[in-house]
Amino acid sequence: MSTIKIGIIGSGGIAVLHAKAYQQMKDVTIAAVADVVPGKAQEFIQMLGIEGAHAFDNHLDLLELDLDGVSVCTPNVTHHRTSIDSLLAGKHVLVEKPLAVTLQQSIDMVETARRTGKMLSVGFQPRYDPNMKNIKEIIQSGQLGDVYYIQTGGGRRRGMPGGTFINKDLAGAGAMADIGCYSLDLALHALNYPKPLTVSAYTSNHFGTNPLYHHEADRFEVEDFGVAMVRLEGGKVLNFKISWAMHMDSLGPTLFLGKDAGLKLTPAGTGSWSGVWDGGIGSISMFHDIAGQHAETTIPVIDHKIDIFHEKVRDFVGAIIEQRPAPIPAEEILINQAIIDGILRSSEQGREVEIKVPVFA
Ligand SMILES: NC(=O)c1ccc[n+]([C@@H]2O[C@H](COP(=O)([O-])OP(=O)(O)OC[C@H]3O[C@@H](n4cnc5c(N)ncnc54)[C@H](O)[C@@H]3O)[C@@H](O)[C@H]2O)c1
Structure with a gap:
């Protein structure tokens, strides 16, 4: 060899x-x-x-x-x-x-x-987490029908790094670049990266700049919280939230709402299950339990011991x-970066802005 x-x-x-x-x-x-x-x-x-x-x-x-x-x-x-x-x-x-x-x-x-x-x-x-593969499989199978609303993000209650992560020139952005890029990828990859069109966003750094919460508060230049509404091609909308610090345990589940069914993913440690809500009133097909306890499964049980790195x-x-x-082509992740760029511009200008996704010949 x-x-x-x-x-x-x-x-x-x-x-x-x-x-x-x-x-x-x-x-x-x-x-x-x-x-x-x-x-x-x-x-x-x-x-x-x-x-x-x-x-x-x-x-x-x-x-x-x-x-x-x-x-x-x-x-x-x-x-x-x-x-x-x-x-x-x-x-x-x-x-x-x-x-x-x-x-x-x-x-x-x-x-x-x-x-x-x-x-x-x-x-x-x-991307190598079997959960992520399942999410994409469910969405691409058409089981949910046309997905029109996605809510995703990640929320740390107290999880602000320091060093290069909080310097705007060195890191580019704060929570968005550090952990937000993963949440965006989860949602967008599952949907085969639809083109983003516009974004209206708000970001803040109330915790990072407060010496009560950060020991490098005087040099904290990035956002520790952000929320954005991103319009995607095909009449879809993405509600994206991210936090490095907040007075709350979580920013809620990830939701994919389709015309035929919905998919809910509870943040790790905050709920006992995730599932697909299908068309019947009140009916849920359980597919996977994030906490590792499997209920009624519609797809094979996941091996949690996989080393995704x-x-x-x-x-x-x-x-x-x-x-x-x-x-994981950089060309795809460029869309992720274009959204984060749009979020920062929108927040700075206080209005909805266009997302500029480069087109390559
Ligand atoms: N995938 C993940 O789970 C994950 C986790 C942590 C960090 N990261 C990413 O990994 C990167 C590095 O993070 P880290 O925590 O290892 O940082 P680190 O500061 O521990 O290590 C970075 C190293 O790069 C060296 N360095 C800086 N400029 C260099 C250059 N031009 N040429 C050669 N070496 C250079 C530094 O001296 C340092 O030793 C960041 O982009 C971070 O976002 C990814």
Whole structure:
């Protein structure tokens, strides 16, 4: 079996999960690691016992090696530069989420992937959660009929990070970029990414800027809460909510309302079941219990032990070997980024704005 040679750019927290996943694969060699902090890549290699890997203080030196692919595990602001350099050097790229800090950067990245013919895949591991596959299957099966309303989002009661995550120039956005991108992907992927048209949004940072709630309140520049109404093509509307901090336990369930049936997903830990409400008054077909207790199921019981992070990294390697397209194409996630961009513009201007989704020739 020939070996797939991988480089890792950025050797912080998330890079450990990438490296551990690659280390479990017999057909993969981690050939090099690069980090801008001198000596950090070497420490990483030693800490994880990555035999024979080269350490660099600059990603451009790493890219001179003969590699099949790279994992970009740097802070959001450098995804753009490091991914583009990697694609131009002829490497396939698995970039951590969010794709980039600005919509224009995301467009540049997608254009470079198209021009070089290399893969640019985005690290959204929830895509490999069997729940997400079931949700998409139910919606695409037509069981709900035409879906006209989607409500989704995520709510942490107290969950504000610090460091680069709260700096606008480095992170791009706050809760939207950190966790909102996952919720948006859940809903939009299930619907096969319909085109977004307009958005009316409100964002705030009452908690992040309050020293009672955040120890870096004086440098907190992003939103810790956001709500948006997004009009989608085909007469659909998406009600999207996200929070890093709030005086509430949850922002409610995810709902897909169709003309024939509805699908409800309760936030983890807040309810005992999720289900499809079909056309009959008061009738529910249970399909899966998020809490792991299965009631009456209409589809097979889900294996909760699946390692979705490993699955994401493995799918990237599989796509290199089988010469498949990017498993989670940046072109699709660009729509996600265009919505977040629209939300921030709408909130700033205090009115509904158009969402600009780039069209590629
Ligand atoms: N998929 C997930 O579940 C998940 C979870 C956490 C973080 N992330 C994403 O992963 C990325 C990194 O997050 P983290 O928590 O590992 O951050 P981190 O700060 O722990 O690590 C980032 C590393 O990149 C290095 N770095 C910065 N610029 C670089 C450059 N130009 N070239 C090489 N190295 C560079 C830093 O020195 C640091 O060691 C972020 O984009 C974040 O959103 C994803």
